[in-house]
Amino acid sequence: MNKRKEQDLTQSYVNQRRLILNANSSFHIQEAYRTLQTNIRFSLPGNGCKVICLTSSMASEGKSTTCLNLAISMAETGNRVLLIDADMRRPSQSKLLIEKASPGLSNVLAGLCEVRLAIRKDIRPHLDVMFSGEIPPNPLELLSSKTMEKMLEELKSLYDYVIIDTPPATIVSDACMISSMTDGTLLLVRQNEAEKEGVSKAVKQLQMANAKLLGFVMNGVLDSNSKGYRRKNKYGYKYKYTYEAANRGKG
Amino acid sequence: MEKAKEINVLALCKSLLRKAWLIVLCAIVFGIGGYIYTDQCVDPMYQSSILLYVNNTNKTENSGNISASDLATSQRLVETYIIILKSDPVMEKVANNLKHTTGTDLTGGAIKGMITAGAENGTEVFRVSVSSTDPVLAAEVANSVAAVAPKEIEGVIQGSSAKVVQHATVAGAPYSPNKTRQAAIFAIVGAVLAVAFVLIREFMDVRIKSEEDLAEICDAPILGFIPELSQESSSKYSYTPHSSENEEVGR
Numbered sequence: 369m370n371k372r373k374e375q376d377l378t379q380s381y382v383n384q385r386r387l388i389l390n391a392n393s394s395f396h397i398q399e400a401y402r403t404l405q406t407n408i409r410f411s412l413p414g415n416g417c418k419v420i421c422l423t424s425s426m427a428s429e430g431k432s433t434t435c436l437n438l439a440i441s442m443a444e445t446g447n448r449v450l451l452i453d454a455d456m457r458r459p460s461q462s463k464l465l466i467e468k469a470s471p472g473l474s475n476v477l478a479g480l481c482e483v484r485l486a487i488r489k490d491i492r493p494h495l496d497v498m499f500s501g502e503i504p505p506n507p508l509e510l511l512s513s514k515t516m517e518k519m520l521e522e523l524k525s526l527y528d529y530v531i532i533d534t535p536p537a538t539i540v541s542d543a544c545m546i547s548s549m550t551d552g553t554l555l556l557v558r559q560n561e562a563e564k565e566g567v568s569k570a571v572k573q574l575q576m577a578n579a580k581l582l583g584f585v586m587n588g589v590l591d592s593n594s595k596g597y598r599r600k601n602k603y604g605y606k607y608k609y610t611y612e613a614a615n616r617g618k619g
Numbered sequence: 620m621e622k623a624k625e626i627n628v629l630a631l632c633k634s635l636l637r638k639a640w641l642i643v644l645c646a647i648v649f650g651i652g653g654y655i656y657t658d659q660c661v662d663p664m665y666q667s668s669i670l671l672y673v674n675n676t677n678k679t680e681n682s683g684n685i686s687a688s689d690l691a692t693s694q695r696l697v698e699t700y701i702i703i704l705k706s707d708p709v710m711e712k713v714a715n716n717l718k719h720t721t722g723t724d725l726t727g728g729a730i731k732g733m734i735t736a737g738a739e740n741g742t743e744v745f746r747v748s749v750s751s752t753d754p755v756l757a758a759e760v761a762n763s764v765a766a767v768a769p770k771e772i773e774g775v776i777q778g779s780s781a782k783v784v785q786h787a788t789v790a791g792a793p794y795s796p797n798k799t800r801q802a803a804i805f806a807i808v809g810a811v812l813a814v815a816f817v818l819i820r821e822f823m824d825v826r827i828k829s830e831e832d833l834a835e836i837c838d839a840p841i842l843g844f845i846p847e848l849s850q851e852s853s854s855k856y857s858y859t860p861h862s863s864e865n866e867e868v869g870r
Contacts, residue, residue: 396846404843411842434845554842562827564836571837583842584833590847 381463388464389437401441404585411582412552417524421454421532422585423543423574424556425566430587431556432460435533443495447528450487452498454546455535456507459500465491472501476519477510483519496527511545520549537570547579558587631821638817645813646806653805654798661801663793665754667761670784672744673700673772697738697745700772700781704747704764705731709771716763723756730760744784754790761787 389401412418422435432453439451452473453461462469467488475481476498491497504510523530532550534543547553553574557567574581635642675696703709710727717723717730736747747764751757769781827833830841 400843400845404845407840407842411840430845437845555839557827557833559847560826560828564825564827564832567827567833568836571839581837581839583840584837585843585845586827586830586833586841587845588847589844 472499474501544577646810649809650806654802667787668748
């Protein structure tokens with residue numbers, strides 16, 4: 369990668385790190401993630417651990433940041449959460465959290481490392497992270513191996529939620545592979561950037577992989593109403609779409 | 620997959636309104652451009668005219684009431700006189716007269732091209748107008764017509780008598796082009812082009828912009844709306860408990 373591109377990429381990660389949920393994040397954003405949590409919970413009734421993956425139709429729609437923030441938000445409400453960076457081709461969680469990617473998922477799947485050694489504990493309170501590990505030459509093969517299934521089974525007993533960050537669904541088939549092993553899949557769509565065709569293709573591929581598509585997450589929402597809502601009726605906004613989404617989900 | 624698309628007229632109107640500034644700007648630019656073009660590049664045309672009356676005693680006597688057919692007959696007669704006037708022999712004679720009186724050498728064909736004629740206000744008096752970029756020439760040609768035409772018409776139509784009612788004067792101001800009107804036309808063309816451009820762009824826009832776009836693709840619910848994070852400056856919009864009037868409910 370030439371120097372300019374590297375600089376741009378570094379800068380973009382610096383920018384993305386600013387978007388990670390923290391104590392200074394606005395109420396608006398925190399509420400957005402809490403609502404997303406609630407809706408996910410409604411979509412996956414029942415007890416036991418839930419394994420959820422998040423994908424999108426294109427690259428750079430904000431999957432990694434959203435995944436991380438969702439995991440943080442869930443951990444904040446007291447759940448034991450594990451975040452797995454399953455994008456072994458272009459690992460981003462390690463860049464966001466400024467941690468070493470290795471040892472991580474690829475090491476575990478290749479049989480080179482035990483699961484518990486690959487997990488970084490308490491990156492945030494109640495939140496553990498398994499980074500992607502070294503970049504392997506055969507990510508799809510690793511993901512479809514028995515080791516992956518066994519690993520997920522083992523992790524289910526340790527956590528309330530396992531959140532998996534995947535590569536874009538239309539670019540490689542890693543995401544579809546992973547989604548068939550999870551309890552639910554979320555498709556992230558960036559407002560004003562994602563294209564209808566791309567999203568449609570991603571949905572079809574997920575359906576073909578027998579994934580359970582829980583629903584969409586719309587990112588980068590520039591809602592013209594949002595300013596008004598912020599000043600006037602915060603509760604109203606939350607109530608409105610929680611209820612709506614939950615209704616539609618039952619259909 | 621359905622190829623037929625519903626055209627949401629309201630959405631189109633909204634997008635036109637959003638781009639109204641572009642449409643207005645285009646109209647103004649085209650209007651000004653049109654004005655300047657007309658001013659600089661289009662030669663002003665001057666017009667001088669004469670009025671002629673032909674009394675044709677061959678037609679049937681009036682009973683005193685003028686009926687619609689009488690008016691139609693008058694129109695027809697005027698058209699007849701005009702055709703006679705614009706015929707090649709008469710035009711040649713006008714050209715000769717012109718050369719004789721003013722020394723200007725024009726062909727009969729050229730003079731014919733400068734002449735327009737028609738009944739004046741639906742009566743049997745008709746106006747012969749001569750246009751030219753040179754106002755003096757227009758007047759001279761018109762007066763040559765006045766000198767030549769009556770005799771020629773009388774020569775063709777037995778028993779008629781033609782009289783010049785009004786001779787030509789040199790026009791003080793050009794009659795064309797109408798700069799304001801041209802500017803207005805250009806402005807409208809500009810506006811139409813801008814509207815077409817906006818509409819075409821809107822149709823070709825295949826990005827996801829709203830919930831409805833997603834609903835078209837798949838009826839999975841939208842479980843979360845994550846606001847555009849980079850537009851938040853945390854101090855401005857963050858929730859500070861002591862300043863908010865709204866209660867957080869249900870957290």
